[in-house]
Amino acid sequence: MKLKQDFYAAPTLSVARGLLGHVLVHRGPDGTRAGVIVETEAYRENDPASHAFRGKTPRNAAMFGPPGTAYVYFIYGMHFCFNVVSGEEGCGEAVLIRALEPVAGIPLMQAARKTANIKLLCSGPARLCQALGITGAFNGASLTGDQIYLRRGLRKQAVVVAPRIGITAGRELPYRFYLAGNAFVSRK
DNA sequence: CCGAGGATCATCT
DNA sequence: GATGATCCTCGGT
Numbered sequence: 526m527k528l529k530q531d532f533y534a535a536p537t538l539s540v541a542r543g544l545l546g547h548v549l550v551h552r553g554p555d556g557t558r559a560g561v562i563v564e565t566e567a568y569r570e571n572d573p574a575s576h577a578f579r580g581k582t583p584r585n586a587a588m589f590g591p592p593g594t595a596y597v598y599f600i601y602g603m604h605f606c607f608n609v610v611s612g613e614e615g616c617g618e619a620v621l622i623r624a625l626e627p628v629a630g631i632p633l634m635q636a637a638r639k640t641a642n643i644k645l646l647c648s649g650p651a652r653l654c655q656a657l658g659i660t661g662a663f664n665g666a667s668l669t670g671d672q673i674y675l676r677r678g679l680r681k682q683a684v685v686v687a688p689r690i691g692i693t694a695g696r697e698l699p700y701r702f703y704l705a706g707n708a709f710v711s712r713k
Numbered sequence: 714c715c716g717a718g719g720a721t722c723a724t725c726t
Numbered sequence: 727g728a729t730g731a732t733c734c735t736c737g738g739t
Contacts, residue, residue, distance in 0.1 A: 566731070574731070584724060601732050602721025608731090621731055651732050691731050 528675040533592035537618040540611040541567035546680025551657045558657045560625025564703040564710045566689045573694035577617030587665040588617045597664040604651035624648045626709040649711045
């Protein structure tokens with residue numbers, strides 16, 4: 526059962542929390558790769574850490590699309606990160622997926638990541654993109670399609686709220702969410 | 714175990 | 727021309 530657009534249209538903090546336990550799926554030509562979402566971060570309107578803080582540009586245009594759109598950006602000269610556009614259409618808000626617990630296509634992930642260590646396959650926003658084969662080609666894609674989407678899952682652990690990682694502005698905001706005690710969260 | 718530094722480039726100033 | 731929602735390696739302890 527795929528998540529529908531109304532799920533993504535909820536307030537961004539609710540979407541960030543609510544995504545935990547659901548499954549990110551990429552059906553590619555080589556096969557299907559998927560993982561349970563165990564860590565997310567919210568990026569909101571008037572949020573100095575958000576790419577949309579200074580308005581719409583060619584780079585962040587996908588953030589201003591309909592909720593349920595993928596926003597994939599390239600950073601540090603070598604990495605991609607995957608976000609889900611959330612909230613009211615046009616508000617420029619999104620949820621960064623920071624870590625997954627691998628559940629399908631693990632051999633493909635190991636090949637893509639060049640490591641057999643399951644714990645290191647998807648524990649980080651750039652790692653999970655590499656593991657699932659997510660690149661800038663997915664920027665602007667609709668998650669209501671059949672290539673990349675979210676499948677309903679069962680959440681088995683409690684949610685922890687914490688400050689976000691790797692940002693300079695907006696450090697104090699409690700916009701990071703992860704599953705308590707889950708071994709695949711990128712950092713404690 | 715931990716911290717420092719390098720890789721590498723699109724985007725914005 | 728500087729910076730970044732990162733990751734990996736390497737060296738010291």
